Amino acid sequence: MTPLREWLAAEQRVVIQGISGRTARGQLPVLREAGTNIVAGVVPERRGEIDGIPLFPTVADARSATGCNASIVTVPPEDVRSACLEAIAAGLRLVVVLTEGVPVLDAIAIKRAARDTLLVGANTPGMAVQGVAKLGFMPSNLLQRGDVDVAVVSRSGTLSYEVALELTRRGYGISTWIGVGGDPVPLLDLAGAVRIALDDPRTRALVIVGEVGGDAEERLADEMGGGVWPVPVYALVVGRAISPERPMGHAGATIRGGVGLYDTKVARLRAAGVRVNDTPWELVDALARDL
Amino acid sequence: MLVLLEHQAKALLAEAGLDVPRGVLLGRDEDVDTVRDRVGPPPWMVKAQVRGQRRAAWGGVVRVSSLEELARQRAALFEQRQHAFQHVLVERYRPVANEWFCGVVLDAAMAALRLILTAEGGGPVDAALADGRFASLLFDPAAPPDAARIAAQIAVPDPAMADSAAALCAFAAARDCLLIEANPFGLDADGRVVVLDAHCTVDAAAEFRQPWIADFADEIARLDPDVAWRRRWDGDFFVLDNRGEVALINTGAGAGLFLIDELRRRSLHPFNFSDVRMAGIIRQPERMDAVVDRILASPSARTVLVNIHAGIGDPLETVHLVLAAAQRLRAAGRTIVVRLAGRNAERAGAVLSAEHFTVRTSLREALDEVKAVAAAVRV
Numbered sequence: 262m263t264p265l266r267e268w269l270a271a272e273q274r275v276v277i278q279g280i281s282g283r284t285a286r287g288q289l290p291v292l293r294e295a296g297t298n299i300v301a302g303v304v305p306e307r308r309g310e311i312d313g314i315p316l317f318p319t320v321a322d323a324r325s326a327t328g329c330n331a332s333i334v335t336v337p338p339e340d341v342r343s344a345c346l347e348a349i350a351a352g353l354r355l356v357v358v359l360t361e362g363v364p365v366l367d368a369i370a371i372k373r374a375a376r377d378t379l380l381v382g383a384n385t386p387g388m389a390v391q392g393v394a395k396l397g398f399m400p401s402n403l404l405q406r407g408d409v410d411v412a413v414v415s416r417s418g419t420l421s422y423e424v425a426l427e428l429t430r431r432g433y434g435i436s437t438w439i440g441v442g443g444d445p446v447p448l449l450d451l452a453g454a455v456r457i458a459l460d461d462p463r464t465r466a467l468v469i470v471g472e473v474g475g476d477a478e479e480r481l482a483d484e485m486g487g488g489v490w491p492v493p494v495y496a497l498v499v500g501r502a503i504s505p506e507r508p509m510g511h512a513g514a515t516i517r518g519g520v521g522l523y524d525t526k527v528a529r530l531r532a533a534g535v536r537v538n539d540t541p542w543e544l545v546d547a548l549a550r551d552l
Numbered sequence: 553m554l555v556l557l558e559h560q561a562k563a564l565l566a567e568a569g570l571d572v573p574r575g576v577l578l579g580r581d582e583d584v585d586t587v588r589d590r591v592g593p594p595p596w597m598v599k600a601q602v603r604g605q606r607r608a609a610w611g612g613v614v615r616v617s618s619l620e621e622l623a624r625q626r627a628a629l630f631e632q633r634q635h636a637f638q639h640v641l642v643e644r645y646r647p648v649a650n651e652w653f654c655g656v657v658l659d660a661a662m663a664a665l666r667l668i669l670t671a672e673g674g675g676p677v678d679a680a681l682a683d684g685r686f687a688s689l690l691f692d693p694a695a696p697p698d699a700a701r702i703a704a705q706i707a708v709p710d711p712a713m714a715d716s717a718a719a720l721c722a723f724a725a726a727r728d729c730l731l732i733e734a735n736p737f738g739l740d741a742d743g744r745v746v747v748l749d750a751h752c753t754v755d756a757a758a759e760f761r762q763p764w765i766a767d768f769a770d771e772i773a774r775l776d777p778d779v780a781w782r783r784r785w786d787g788d789f790f791v792l793d794n795r796g797e798v799a800l801i802n803t804g805a806g807a808g809l810f811l812i813d814e815l816r817r818r819s820l821h822p823f824n825f826s827d828v829r830m831a832g833i834i835r836q837p838e839r840m841d842a843v844v845d846r847i848l849a850s851p852s853a854r855t856v857l858v859n860i861h862a863g864i865g866d867p868l869e870t871v872h873l874v875l876a877a878a879q880r881l882r883a884a885g886r887t888i889v890v891r892l893a894g895r896n897a898e899r900a901g902a903v904l905s906a907e908h909f910t911v912r913t914s915l916r917e918a919l920d921e922v923k924a925v926a927a928a929v930r931v
Binding site for chain 1: 553658660661663692693728730757758760761803804805806807809810812813814816817831861862863893894895915916
């Protein structure tokens with residue numbers, strides 16, 4: 262499959278499902294500035310336009326009229342399942358779900374229906390390929406090109422901001438930034454996001470921002486490990502002090518049955534050749550030493 | 553996610569068609585005289601309605617043989633200080649010949665639900681699960697297995713378990729349960745399958761289509777101020793340690809975890825975890841007052857770190873709320889360190905600096921400042 266950067270640069274035609282929401286509308290100029298080619302909006306039972314963007318009642322209508330092939334989903338949680346299934350049925354290649362509070366069984370239904378659609382989210386700032394497109398709400402001031410560009414893949418939005426801020430302060434740029442989200446069943450798992458980030462030819466190093474709960478980091482270590490990475494890989498894992506069985510913030514950050522413990526994650530990542538650090542600034546120190 | 557109380561989980565299991573012992577909830581001072589009529593003759597099991605595991609280990613489950621003993625044991629349970637609860641569940645004692653385990657749990661990695669069965673239920677179940685002595689079946693929540701499929705696809709330890717297992721699978725899928733367990737359950741003296749204990753975690757995000765979750769959550773909120781907070785304000789504010797010295801007013805769940813890690817790494821004791829969500833505070837400014845109220849309720853939390861990294865927001869939009877909160881905290885003798893990042897952070901910081909608050913744009917510097925301030929406060 263064509264690397265995402267190349268595909269987005271050549272072919273992106275983005276529809277925003279839920280474009281009439283306050284946040285989505287407010288972010289339209291920012292998304293465009295970041296290169297996102299917004300060709301349509303979907304609002305059920307609405308036609309017309311918002312800020313010059315034509316509105317359609319369904320994704321299928323938008324697809325046939327504009328050729329849209331990627332979507333940003335910002336509809337309320339109760340509508341995410343139908344919105345995503347609609348986007349998948351319409352044959353969109355990429356769907357990024359920003360909405361927080363999507364029921365787990367809905368995420369499962371969406372994931373199981375995905376076929377050839379790449380899904381990202383939910384409960385995430387989204388994803389961005391620097392210089393080409395921003396499909397989400399991460400801060401644009403942290404999405405800059407540098408002499409050395411680093412990919413960021415994160416389970417936490419705010420913590421990825423801290424890492425990106427630290428990278429920016431030290432003169433590094435961002436190549437691809439993917440928030441997989443803090444839900445128990447992310448539509449794109451950490452390993453899948455890492456593969457996309459490594460596919461970006463601008464990626465010279467990779468930063469993984471993980472947290473306790475689930476086994477995403479462990480599975481990533483199993484799938485991508487062996488110590489052979491195409492670029493240096495760094496990780497920050499948070500939540501070492503969390504008590505088992507008590508979720509804090511992200512529903513996915515829940516330790517169950519001894520799975521998802523901090524020490525296990527760190528040990529498995531290190532065994533897979535990942536340099537694990539405690540803070541964003543220590544991580545960037547390590548990266549600076551290596552590069 | 554919402555972890556239910558036992559009697560709530562059993563109410564769900566009963567709805568699923570499983571047999572649970574007849575029981576009644578009693579508060580601390582409720583009359584016990586009607587128990588015999590409502591539950592049947594003794595012996596009875598008296599069970600503290602607390603969330604979490606290992607209740608039996610601290611004596612939260614007691615068997616009694618008379619009304620007098622029931623009243624005495626109930627009083628003893630309420631007098632212990634370790635575990636807070638509002639009710640005991642008094643159930644008819646129904647011994648089973650064997651103790652089985654049946655659970656349906658979320659398998660996040662496989663994006664599915666997983667049925668787990670073992671004949672080693674009750675206390676030994678942890679060892680049985682850890683050692684792989686169980687049968688398991690992965691299923692799509694959209695197509696839960698019936699008893700025949702379960703019996704055909706996995707080695708069911710006892711044929712009598714299959715119907716109960718199928719009922720649990722269907723129920724979990726229909727009711728957005730991310731975990732539902734009957735443990736132990738087994739055959740009683742009459743040969744009927746009965747569930748003696750139950751656990752359930754429901755997906756609170758599904759409340760819009762599972763309205764019954766609201767009643768359960770409201771009952772739990774009366775016991776758990778953290779759950780009450782989430783229901784009232786959205787966002788999170790969890791007290792970690794009532795004697796904690798550093799309170800957090802923070803945005804972002806991952807950043808909240810990180811701050812706790814970093815405070816502990818600096819040998820400080822965090823009072824709370826928080827993700828107060830600035831967008832929500834803009835919509836509900838009184839949420840910030842509620843945060844301050846909870847901090848001021850603790851005499852130990854004498855240093856407060858406010859950390860706001862506005863992604864697409866603007867700290868200028870909320871700086872008046874941060875300032876008002878900081879002034880209330882300072883008036884109560886608390887020391888405040890504010891860290892702001894994002895668009896217009898410096899302008900927002902200037903508003904706070906003008907009122908002589910310590911403001912940093914670097915999170916590392918803010919944490920170091922908190923360390924210094926907390927050390928000074930200790931002295």
